Amino acid sequence: MDLGFLVIQFLNGLASASSLFLVAAGLSLIFGVGRIVNFAHGSLFMLGAYLTVALVPAVGFWAAVLLAPPLVALIGGLIERLILRPIAGAPELFQLLATFGVSLMVADVVILVWGAADIVGPRAPGLDGAVSVLGKAVPLYDLMLIAVGPAVLGGLWLLLTRTRAGLLVRAAAEDRDMVDALGRDPKRLFSGVFMLGALLAGLGGALAVPRETLHSGLDLQVIVEAFAVVVVGGMGSVGGAYGAAVLIGLVHAFGIVWFPEATLVLTFLVMALVLMLRPHGLFGARAGLPAATGGAAVAPPLTGVGRLGGGLWLLAALGLLAAPLLLGAYGLDVLAEMLILAAFAASLQWLTGVAGIVSFGHAAFFGLGGYAAALMVHHLGWGMIPALLAGSAAAALAGALLGRVGGRLSGVYLAMLSLAFAELLHAVAFQWVGLTGGDNGLIGLWPPAWAADPRAYYGLTLLLAGGAVAGLAGLAFTPHGRALRALRDHPVRAAALGLDVAGLRRRAMVLAGAVAGLAGGLFVFLKGSVFPGVLGVAMSVDALVMMLLGGLHALGGALLGAAAYQGLFVAAATLTDHWRLVLGGLIVLLVVALPGGLGSLGRRLRGRSA
Amino acid sequence: MSPRDASPPVLRAEGLVKAFGGIRAVDGVDLSLDAGTISALIGPNGAGKTTCFHLLAGQLRPDAGRLWLDGRDISRLEPHRRAALGLARTFQIAGVFPSLSLADNLALAAEAPRRPRPGLRRRAAPDAATLLARVGLDLDPGRPAAGLSYGQVKRLELAMALAGRPRLLLMDEPTAGLDGPERDRLLGLVAGQVAEQGLTVLFTEHDVAAVFAHAGRVLAMADGRLIADGPPAAVAADPAVQRLYLGRPSTGSATGFAPSGQDV
Numbered sequence: 016m017d018l019g020f021l022v023i024q025f026l027n028g029l030a031s032a033s034s035l036f037l038v039a040a041g042l043s044l045i046f047g048v049g050r051i052v053n054f055a056h057g058s059l060f061m062l063g064a065y066l067t068v069a070l071v072p073a074v075g076f077w078a079a080v081l082l083a084p085p086l087v088a089l090i091g092g093l094i095e096r097l098i099l100r101p102i103a104g105a106p107e108l109f110q111l112l113a114t115f116g117v118s119l120m121v122a123d124v125v126i127l128v129w130g131a132a133d134i135v136g137p138r139a140p141g142l143d144g145a146v147s148v149l150g151k152a153v154p155l156y157d158l159m160l161i162a163v164g165p166a167v168l169g170g171l172w173l174l175l176t177r178t179r180a181g182l183l184v185r186a187a188a189e190d191r192d193m194v195d196a197l198g199r200d201p202k203r204l205f206s207g208v209f210m211l212g213a214l215l216a217g218l219g220g221a222l223a224v225p226r227e228t229l230h231s232g233l234d235l236q237v238i239v240e241a242f243a244v245v246v247v248g249g250m251g252s253v254g255g256a257y258g259a260a261v262l263i264g265l266v267h268a269f270g271i272v273w274f275p276e277a278t279l280v281l282t283f284l285v286m287a288l289v290l291m292l293r294p295h296g297l298f299g300a301r302a303g304l305p306a307a308t309g310g311a312a313v314a315p316p317l318t319g320v321g322r323l324g325g326g327l328w329l330l331a332a333l334g335l336l337a338a339p340l341l342l343g344a345y346g347l348d349v350l351a352e353m354l355i356l357a358a359f360a361a362s363l364q365w366l367t368g369v370a371g372i373v374s375f376g377h378a379a380f381f382g383l384g385g386y387a388a389a390l391m392v393h394h395l396g397w398g399m400i401p402a403l404l405a406g407s408a409a410a411a412l413a414g415a416l417l418g419r420v421g422g423r424l425s426g427v428y429l430a431m432l433s434l435a436f437a438e439l440l441h442a443v444a445f446q447w448v449g450l451t452g453g454d455n456g457l458i459g460l461w462p463p464a465w466a467a468d469p470r471a472y473y474g475l476t477l478l479l480a481g482g483a484v485a486g487l488a489g490l491a492f493t494p495h496g497r498a499l500r501a502l503r504d505h506p507v508r509a510a511a512l513g514l515d516v517a518g519l520r521r522r523a524m525v526l527a528g529a530v531a532g533l534a535g536g537l538f539v540f541l542k543g544s545v546f547p548g549v550l551g552v553a554m555s556v557d558a559l560v561m562m563l564l565g566g567l568h569a570l571g572g573a574l575l576g577a578a579a580y581q582g583l584f585v586a587a588a589t590l591t592d593h594w595r596l597v598l599g600g601l602i603v604l605l606v607v608a609l610p611g612g613l614g615s616l617g618r619r620l621r622g623r624s625a
Numbered sequence: 626m627s628p629r630d631a632s633p634p635v636l637r638a639e640g641l642v643k644a645f646g647g648i649r650a651v652d653g654v655d656l657s658l659d660a661g662t663i664s665a666l667i668g669p670n671g672a673g674k675t676t677c678f679h680l681l682a683g684q685l686r687p688d689a690g691r692l693w694l695d696g697r698d699i700s701r702l703e704p705h706r707r708a709a710l711g712l713a714r715t716f717q718i719a720g721v722f723p724s725l726s727l728a729d730n731l732a733l734a735a736e737a738p739r740r741p742r743p744g745l746r747r748r749a750a751p752d753a754a755t756l757l758a759r760v761g762l763d764l765d766p767g768r769p770a771a772g773l774s775y776g777q778v779k780r781l782e783l784a785m786a787l788a789g790r791p792r793l794l795l796m797d798e799p800t801a802g803l804d805g806p807e808r809d810r811l812l813g814l815v816a817g818q819v820a821e822q823g824l825t826v827l828f829t830e831h832d833v834a835a836v837f838a839h840a841g842r843v844l845a846m847a848d849g850r851l852i853a854d855g856p857p858a859a860v861a862a863d864p865a866v867q868r869l870y871l872g873r874p875s876t877g878s879a880t881g882f883a884p885s886g887q888d889v
Contacts, residue, residue, distance in 0.1 A: 494736065494743035497725065501733050504722040511682055511716075513708030513737035513789065522742065568724075 019149030024268045026148070030157040030226075032257075032264030033164030037219030038237055039244040039256040040171060041212025047251030048187045048208045050107065052427055054114040055094060057238030058121035059213045063087045063220025064136070064229050065129055071137050080224075084217035091213025095206055101607050103202070107426060108373050108567075112559055113606040118234055119556075119599030126231050127593065136224035143225075156225055163222065167215070168257045175253065184208060235552060239438050243282050246431045247289045249299020258297060279442040283435050287420050290432060294423045328571060335477060344469040348541065351469075351476040353577050355537045358480035360561035361487050361573035362530035368567045369491050370523035371503025373430040376437030377531060377558045379417075382550030383440060384410040384532025385539040389457045390450065399462050403479075403536040410532020411525045418521035434555070441550040456546035460539055476537055483530045488571050499523055531558075560602055633696040635660045635793050635825040636712075641680050641690035650676040652849035654690070658793070663819055663826045665836040665857075668846035669869060674829045675717055677846070678797050681827075682714040683707045694793065708738045711792030715799060717829075719782045723771035727762075727781065728753035730770050734785035751788055760784040761810060775802050783811065787818060794818075796828035800835060808832065812839040837861075845869070 070079035145152040175181035248255030270281040366372045388406030391397040421429045502509035510516045539545045561580045565572025587597040634657040643651040651673045679685040683704035691700045732750040753766035760780040800808040818824045843860040845853040853863040
């Protein structure tokens with residue numbers, strides 16, 4: 016391996032670092048000022064790229080690069096005004112979900128407008144040549160990109176240190192209440208920062224056009240990398256974002272040479288390592304003490320079985336028990352799937368609603384359980400029951416690992432880490448074809464003869480998945496569940512009283528992992544196959560939406576949420592190809608209009624008429 | 626319990642230092658508390674009192690210095706391990722668990738020092754109504770803690786701290802937000818616990834009258850250092866303390882570190 020090659024990879028890494036930085040800087044600023052994790056930031060990048068391509072024929076490349084970012088900033092302003100402002104003050108999770116809903120909608124809009132096929136962008140006129148460095152050709156465009164990163168960093172630095180607005184932004188990043196004290200409307204400040212962040216993301220997308228192939232999955236690819244950069248650099252730190260972008264850009268550039276199949280794994284490892292050593296990232300402001308609760312949002316008292324009344328739940332339970340007598344094979348399959356998804360959602364609710372741990376990659380546990388079970392059957396010839404147990408155990412182990420690595424992390428960092436973990440597993444399932452079959456998945460994973468009858472498998476699902484949902488609901492009222500709820504309410508106070516907060520959180524992650532893994536295994540034998548999709552972001556979001564539909568703090572709400580979600584999904588999927596648009600809109604609507612979940616709808620209506 | 630005179634001080638701190646950025650919020654504090662005593666820690670805003678409490682109870686790690694509880698080195702122990710050894714504290718911004726019932730708040734507080742990771746079994750819970758009555762709360766133990774007034778939260782927090790039967794209780798501004806009679810009642814209650822159970826108490830307080838009425842000893846703090854230590858009358862007569870309270874207002878409040886546990 017000669018020197019020239021190393022230099023090329025180095026320059027290549029720096030060039031992609033600039034792109035990453037443009038996205039990550041805005042993401043970091045938005046978080047710093049608004050404490051909002053903008054999942055739609057990758058979508059803004061993608062819009063910047065597509066708008067540029069659309070404008071090039073009319074105005075030429077360079078004018079398009081200058082015009083697209085302000086358009087993206089306007090779109091960002093609309094998102095902020097219409098969706099984020101109404102839910103300001105809600106828990107972080109809700110804002111994360113709302114922006115995720117937006118990203119789903121944008122993805123479908125992009126497909127509607129520009130089609131699903133890949134688009135190769137135009138070259139940059141004037142910079143389409145190359146210069147020779149140590150005998151290798153380096154594209155001029157890359158050199159320009161390398162310069163853009165530090166230039167934007169410098170501009171932001173001037174903005175943050177030399178202007179009054181910049182001072183406010185920095186003050187807000189350190190202490191939200193200080194903005195009020197300084198007498199500026201924090202809403203307007205946040206609007207400005209959000210639009211600036213959108214502008215930078217749009218610019219990143221515009222500049223990426225000559226280097227990247229445009230496709231509708233670009234948003235996710237970019238956001239996952241940008242999250243890694245922001246977390247490694249320290250949320251809220253612009254300088255940290257640049258340092259981390261360079262680090263991760265280089266890890267990618269060299270990783271792709273030596274471990275071409277494992278670049279995501281490397282990114283994840285860097286992230287995990289940094290977070291273990293520095294829980295607030297390389298340059299993040301170290302918070303003194305965690306806030307008491309999520310701002311104004313105080314969890315309501317736990318409601319036993321939702322608010323629909325015990326009688327209805329009893330009826331539902333009887334219905335589930337009687338289903339094999341009433342339904343045919345198809346109906347039982349649908350019902351079994353609903354129960355499995357309910358257990359999956361309930362396991363997330365255990366983490367988030369009960370223990371206050373936000374996971375944005377809950378599919379990691381579900382998919383790991385599914386794949387572990389499938390691999391046991393496929394490669395080792397295990398029976399279904401041992402395989403299900405192995406799947407559950409593998410996911411529990413993953414929960415223990417994540418709890419160990421992320422035990423000291425604050426909410427958003429852990430949510431990011433879980434997302435990165437899920438993406439890592441997704442990449443492994445996708446790329447390690449020899450083990451997992453890659454995109455083709457593993458098939459022929461049917462239950463053994465004794466459980467092959469739909470009624471038998473439904474019974475097994477009812478026993479295991481239904482049992483898990485009921486078990487978690489009951490557990491919430493034991494001293495263990497009570498302790499978890501206490502540390503969710505006020506972790507500092509809980510620790511001062513004597514609760515082992517880190518240990519309890521780890522246990523919650525192990526249990527949530529075990530239940531999600533069991534659900535994943537049951538899902539595999541229900542479908543007879545497993546594909547990488549079970550580890551995907553969409554699966555994680557399914558869990559979040561079901562949990563919110565049922566009500567974050569209503570136990571047993573997972574059942575209601577799973578039923579409603581499955582019904583909606585089936586309806587949306589049969590009625591339209593643009594399920595993401597429908598689903599995204601639904602998520603936004605749900606978060607903005609009905610944060611208490613479906614169970615609270617009845618109570619609200621009653622309250623209104625009274 | 627070992628005889629009082631022969632036992633080491635309940636709490637001993639040596640050379641505690643904590644800096645935030647360039648500001649030394651706590652700058653070389655030594656202190657020692659004997660069993661069954663009530664001491665007050667006074668000083669202007671920003672003097673380092675709350676940071677000192679965070680160091681003693683483990684919410685913050687000191688940059689330098691060591692700490693002993695009943696002769697045992699606790700310098701590196703996490704907060705819950707200190708709680709298990711009998712250290713309890715309340716916070717300047719009172720905090721309870723709003724989603725739990727009052728009874729659950731108290732049951733949890735009673736068990737936590739001995740069960741850092743509670744399991745499934747329910748232990749015999751303390752009599753919530755009695756504990757509530759003791760701090761002057763006449764409320765249904767079954768109601769959630771959400772929606773309590775600030776004064777009620779303050780008292781519930783104290784009831785929770787006492788429910789764990791601690792050896793040492795640190796109270797950060799226990800009476801802030803309470804009126805005069807309430808203030809006396811609450812500190813009188815704590816004094817009763819000291820007399821009955823040999824509890825040791827250190828509290829911060831802005832109300833000088835309350836300090837004189839209840840503390841047997843006063844420690845005065847300014848700019849991260851202890852500047853006076855002794856019986857209340859002696860400390861009140863100390864020229865350095867008088868300058869602090871009567872002379873030019875201290876610059877301490879401009880040092881910029883957040884005085885509460887509420888910062889993010």
